[in-house]
Amino acid sequence: MPHRLSRKTVTTSALGHANEPHDEGIAARLNWLRAGVLGANDGIVSVAAIVVGVAAATPSIGPIVTAGLAGLVGGALPMAVGEYVSVSSQRDSQQALIAKEREELRADPQGELAELAGLYELQGLTAGTARQVAAELTAHNALAAHLSAELNINETQVASPWAAAASSAVAFVAGAILPFAAIVLLPEEARIPLTFAMVVLALAGTGALGARIGGSPLLRATVRGTIGGAVALGATFLIGSLLGTTGMA
Template identity: 45%
Template sequence: MTAPSQRPHARSRNPAAHRSERVGWLRAAVLGANDGIVSVAGLVVGVAASGADAAAVLTSGIAGTVAGAMSMAAGEYVSVRSQADTERADIAVERRELAEDPHSELQELALIYVQRGLSPELAQEVARQLTAHDALGSHARDELGITDTLRARPVQAALASACAFVCGAALPIAAVLLAPPGQVQAVAIPATLVALSISGALAAWTGGAPIVRGALRVAFWGALAMAAATAVGRLFGVQV
């Protein structure tokens, strides 16, 4: 019989992968993919509804894809860059306050832990030990809410958004290329709704949200966008 000390230990489990680690690129990718599908599908459906030929519809879709991808990348970069600049400025202020009045900063950190449920004595001890280990990191995390996991990454967000936009736009472009003459709308609309449902379901699954609800809400807004684009195309379409 194997002695207890010689028995194989239970296999250690890997740390759980938290979905919040994906939030930086996931938000930008989901937004870019859905925007690529909806924007370019709405564009080609609207142009097709105006009576334009297939070449004009395809040209508008490709131009919309290029312009949209660049716009998404620029928008994400500027937006997330502003967030990163704000984080950097807040950390600089915190660094200066730690240098000028470390005692007040220690008490401020202890008060945060008291408000989170620790006793004053334990909060004081925790604040003292964390300050000795990494004062600036502790204040950035617990006072400012800035962590490595959620820190703003402008380039990552811009690339994720632009690439996802192009991938999303590929579907309506393919519909234009594969649709029989005069049937762009009949092919692009259902294909777009299916793609949006899949995109919404994948985004919901990745983020831990209900899959059916995620699929339906994305498909709904896509259908609304294409209906509006079709109405505009028919209203302002001019046959030459």
């Protein structure tokens, strides 16, 4: 009896190794995840710098809590608004291009078929093969074929401004909670050094995670993020100490 391959085996063999991602949406998901890590990193550094600076100026918990909350809200909301505006502009542009391509296909299907075949020829296919590929893809989904070949757009994966805004704000708040909780809950005598240490460790973690997601060197990304955060904390601590010493705080 001849050996019969299951559909799963054939699919896996055709696409590559089983542990390799071939979902066409994987790049978009990785971009969202990377943005989330960067947002959390911003939340950690921004709020930590604020609360450490205020704590260096005064031991009173009231001003520290007020400044920390202001930094948290004042950081999360602008990030959400900025992300919403940016992604809205991107979405509008993508939808305009999709509408234009759809109209071109309606008005001149043969001309669009020839254009698609020409694009595949430019990628290295022979004229006959390019024409055949273009014809088969057009029969399957003409709009998707043209959006992919001409504009590198997937009609089903147009970004959502609201989702982008919400994820940006949530990521910032998730990062900001760590230094805020540390500076508020820790004893006064250990407040600044322990918050500093926790923030540095958190930045090392987000740096390593970002490097893993992006495929960049782990050590370099971790050290870069950690040093940058430490410098920011050191600068605000110095300013706060000077203000507290001079009585301006």
